[in-house]
Amino acid sequence: MGRSGSGKTSMRSIIFSNNVTASGTARFGATIDVEQNTVRFLGSLVLNLWDCGGQESFLDSYLTTQKSTIFQHVGVLIYVFDVESRDTEKDLVYYRDCLEACGKFSPEAAVFLLVHKMDLVGGKKEKVEVFARKKKELLANSGTTKVKIFGTTIWDESLYKAWSRIVHTLIPNAPLLSKHLTTFARICSASEVVLFERTTFLIIARSGDQSMAEFDSDSDDSLDGSGNTDGESDVALNPKRFEKISELIKAFKISCSKLQEQFNSLEIRFPHYTAVLEILTSNTYVMIIVADPDVQSAALRMNIRLAREKFE
Ligand code: GTP
Secondary structure, X not given: OOOOOOOHHHHHXXXXXXXXXXXXXXXXXXXXXXXXXXXXXXXXXXEEEEEEOOOHHHHHHHXXXXXXXXXXXXXXEEEEEEOOOOOHXXXXXHHHHHXXXXXXXXXXXXXXXXXXXXHHOOOHHHHHHHHHHHHHHHHHOOOXXXXXXXXXXXXXXXXXXXXXXXXXXXXXXXXHHHHXXXXXXXXXXXXXXXXXXOOOOOEEEEOOOHHXXXXXXXXXXXXXXXXXXXXXOOOOOXXXXXXXXXXXXXXXXXXXXXXXXXXXXXXXXXXXXXXEEEEEEOOEEEEXXXXXXXXXXXXXXXXXXXXXXXXX
């Protein structure tokens, strides 16, 4: 949900289509009424995505005649705000009405608010300030509903971060996956292990004790200024590293598909660590990051092969 031009179709296409780049969204026309898509995600999990056109006549009809159809059986309400919108008052009126309707027909729905097009806001300091202001405004307009707020743009990994969190709330066995990945990381002497969904490259789960807390946080810590939560290692780890990987690999996949090629596996060697990315199950890729120079990548691949059955 969100007003026309806020960027809903753009973000949906970038995440769920395999051939749309950020620049390609400039030619998108307005969505007429509701565009429904079914995405098979992780085998048995099926996501029904409803992209609700945001022109006022459509929004008015969702909130009147179509109310019970639109807001019934909602798993997650994702409301997109254009950070540059000049009509904030009206944005908030529609938002409050949608929130109320969702609360009435689907009281269990999780609510995510995306302050979108953050690329249009100047430098880092200004982004933090604008996001803080928007967040305060949105919280003040959300009543008692628990909302999660993220700053996003189609031009960087922030989109993957928000959508990974969104999809994560819909995966029933995510905590168990994290637990198995932590065991797998220990067996491989790995620093980190991350599981990506195969088509979207969204992060499904990762090893380590921090993983769940980070996924459950209420808002965008990178824009809250709270910084890195990854422990006290000597080398500061970039807190956005996995979303960046999602974004890069997705772009690489699009390049490969233009050449009618597909990749199954990647190995990247750095002076101090090795990263192996490989298909784990029919719906996932796994990435193992190892800092120990004595661990051979062939051994990691063999471990992945041996773990396949358990994760499938
Ligand atoms: P309706 O279908 O009318 O409801 O609009 P929508 O919310 O689906 O908007 P759409 O995805 O069609 O995007 C409108 C315009 O915003 C397009 O030209 C996109 O390229 C642009 N856009 C989308 N996301 C971003 C972003 O993160 N940054 C910037 N600068 N432009 C964006």
